[in-house]
Amino acid sequence: MKVEKKRTEPEIPTASMADIAFLLIVFFMITSVFSVTRGIEFSLPKNDTNETPPDSQEEAIHVHIVPAGGDCVFEVDKQQMALSDIQIYIEPKLARNPNKFVIIDPDPTAPYRCMVDAFDELKQAQVKNISIPTAAEKAAWGGVI
Amino acid sequence: MNIRKPQRAESYIPTASMADIAFLLIVFFMVTTTITVDRTRVALPTSLERTEVPKDAAVIAIEEGGVVHFSDGEEQSRVINMGDVLPAAAFVIEKNSLKWFVIKADGNAEYQHVDRVMEQLRQASVRNIAMLTGQESVS
Numbered sequence: 001m002k003v004e005k006k007r008t009e010p011e012i013p014t015a016s017m018a019d020i021a022f023l024l025i026v027f028f029m030i031t032s033v034f035s036v037t038r039g040i041e042f043s044l045p046k047n048d049t050n051e052t053p054p055d056s057q058e059e060a061i062h063v064h065i066v067p068a069g070g071d072c073v074f075e076v077d078k079q080q081m082a083l084s085d086i087q088i089y090i091e092p093k094l095a096r097n098p099n100k101f102v103i104i105d106p107d108p109t110a111p112y113r114c115m116v117d118a119f120d121e122l123k124q125a126q127v128k129n130i131s132i133p134t135a136a137e138k139a140a141w142g143g144v145i
Numbered sequence: 146m147n148i149r150k151p152q153r154a155e156s157y158i159p160t161a162s163m164a165d166i167a168f169l170l171i172v173f174f175m176v177t178t179t180i181t182v183d184r185t186r187v188a189l190p191t192s193l194e195r196t197e198v199p200k201d202a203a204v205i206a207i208e209e210g211g212v213v214h215f216s217d218g219e220e221q222s223r224v225i226n227m228g229d230v231l232p233a234a235a236f237v238i239e240k241n242s243l244k245w246f247v248i249k250a251d252g253n254a255e256y257q258h259v260d261r262v263m264e265q266l267r268q269a270s271v272r273n274i275a276m277l278t279g280q281e282s283v284s
Contacts, residue, residue, distance in 0.1 A: 014161065014164060015160065017163075017164035017167075018160060018163035018164040018166075018167055020164075021163075021164050021167030021168050021170075021171060022167050024167075024171055025167060025170055025171055025174070028171070028174055028175075029174075032178065033181070033184075035179075035181040036189060036277055036278075036279060037197060037198050037200070038195035038196060038197055038198060038277070038278065038280075039192075039195060039196070039198055039247065039275040039276050039277040039278045040192055040194055040195070040196070040275065040276045040278055041196050041198075041273070041274075041275045042274050042275065042276060043272055043273060043274075044263065044266060044267045044271055044272055044273075044274055045267065046270075047267055047268055047269075047270050065256075106256040106260075107256065108255065108256055108257035108260065109255050109256070109257065110255070110256045111252060111253050111254070111255065111256070112190060112207075112250050112251065112252055112253070112254045112255070112256050112258075112259050113190035113191075113252030113253065114256075115256055115259070116190035116191075116192055116252070116276060116278060117190070117192075119192070119276075120192035120193055120194050120278075120281070123192075123193075123194040124193060124194065132263070134260050134261075134263050134264035134267065135257070135260055135261075135264065136264050137264075137267075
């Protein structure tokens with residue numbers, strides 16, 4: 001008597017493969033952090049100790065940043081003004097001379113964000129020549145600003 | 146007469162290609178993801194003007210207290226002394242004189258820390274720098 005054997009077809013179970021893959025996706029999505037890759041560009045001056053102040057012929061606009069209890073006070077050409085007023089003050093001067101130099105001079109103890117605020121404001125006002133002299137540069141200029 | 150009932154095809158949802166789709170997504174994310182060289186947590190200042198910074202730029206992170214982290218853009222950042230920024234930057238500039246440097250400073254850090262870093266970068270003949278900022282909300 002012949003006994004017929006039932007053959008089961010061989011197969012690789014792949015039903016859970018999608019679950020594993022989606023689990024991996026979820027894991028990567030949760031653990032990944034978005035990094036900030038945007039900012040304000042700035043060109044440093046050449047390393048030359050004999051450099052003169054940026055604007056020797058005509059007066060540059062001088063933005064002094066003074067710390068005031070966690071915040072800052074902006075003094076533009078020795079006049080205290082709000083951040084939003086800087087643009088209004090600078091625009092007519094820029095209209096006369098588009099290459100007008102603006103020097104940002106933050107106090108050493110002022111918060112860094114105030115300098116960025118002032119820089120951003122000047123960029124919005126389309127100022128082409130912005131200078132942020134370091135303490136060593138200011139010393140080399142001999143207290144011109 | 147015996148009429149046979151029509152054979153019913155079993156209904157099912159084809160899920161064989163689901164894994165392929167999921168793996169395709171994983172590969173896509175792996176290829177497009179860039180690994181951050183600096184993971185220092187700082188409260189970035191905000192600005193309206195924001196331009197894209199080159200991806201392989203060297204990073205100098207400054208914490209609120211003035212602790213400096215340095216990365217040449219390839220290796221993970223490490224803490225260095227404030228006075229060691231100049232030799233570290235000079236070494237990077239020696240290999241690539243047009244290398245971009247990103248200053249990632251905490252908005253509440255005192256400006257003198259940033260000033261000292263900028264002075265050393267200038268001395269190391271760095272030309273292109275970018276100050277990392279967050280998005281400022283327009284009110």
